[in-house]
Amino acid sequence: MIIIIVKIVVSLFLGTLAGFAAIYIFNKMPAKWLCDYGHAPSQELKDPYIQRVKGFPWRWIYAAGFICLLIRLSFFDVRLAAAGLFACWAMLIIGLADLKYMVIPDQFVIMLALSAFxxxxxxxxxWQPLTGALIGGGVMLMVAVLGGAAFKKEVMGFGDVKLFASLGLVLxxxxxxxxxxxxxxxxxIFAAVGLASGKYRKDEVRPLGPYICGCGIFYIFAVWPFLL
Incomplete structure (x- = not known):
């Protein structure tokens, strides 16, 4: 019973810290991290006072999510909980960056790759993580190359390739x-709904990172423990 209480208390503390830190880091990270190579940051990105993501209610929502993640994984293995928190925290930042600015920061892709240890x-x-990286990065690279050749324009950024290769190392x-x-x-599905509703244009490029990261987080949270 004492061990269970300790796990819950630690999960509450670390989960809250992770949720608050995610908002703080995202709002304070250097503007150039949220720009494509060779592009200068906009005045909005460089504004030190602007909230890229509002603290309320999102810091509490993310904190609640990390707390649930830690409690669930810690009852299977504390080491898995630590690795899961590290990976999911990086994917949250990546997903937010791609959703808001269509950029996948290399710094957090590297963090995700390091969490694979x-x-x-x-x-x-x-060979499992190495093959996963080859499959994830390879499929994304193939889609980018073939899609670019077929449509004569960029259909997928190289950030998605690096993201999936790093996630493959984890999963x-x-x-x-x-x-x-x-x-x-x-x-x-979301693209089809957006096109049907008129929310998206036919030639509009939409970010894939939030879907990759969302599904990756769900897999670690819901599926991974059953594989132990």
Whole structure:
């Protein structure tokens, strides 16, 4: 009973800290991190007082999500909870950046890739994460190249390729394939609904990062514990 109480208390503290830190870091990170290479930041991005994401209610919503993640994973394995928090925190920042600014910051992609070390004990072999990275990055690269050749324009940024390669290191083969299918399905559904409702234009490029990160977070939260 004492161990359970300790896990819950620690989860409450770390989850709240992670939720508040996500908002603070996103609002305070250098403006150039949220720009494509070779582009200068806008005045809005450089404004030190602007809230890129409002603190209320989002810091509390994210804190609640991280608390649930930590409580759930810690009852399976404390080390898995730590790795899951690290990975999901990075994916939250990436998803927000791509949703708001159509940019995937390399700094947090690297952070996501580094979190893969915490998942190594839960893979059957070291080839699982390496193959996952090859599948995720390879499929995205193929889509980018073939889509660009077919439509004569960029259909996917290289940030999505790097993001999926890093996520593949975390999830391994099964997780990478699952997230590939799920993110493609959900992005397709939302695009179809947006086009049908007139919210999206036919030639409009929409961010894929939020779907990749959302499905990745869900996989770690809901599916991974059952694989242990």
């Amino acid at each position: 915490g998942f190594i004990p839960y893979h059957s072999s070291v 391994g083969i099964k997780g990478t394939v699952s997230v590939l299918i799920a993110s493609s399905l959900f992005s397709g």
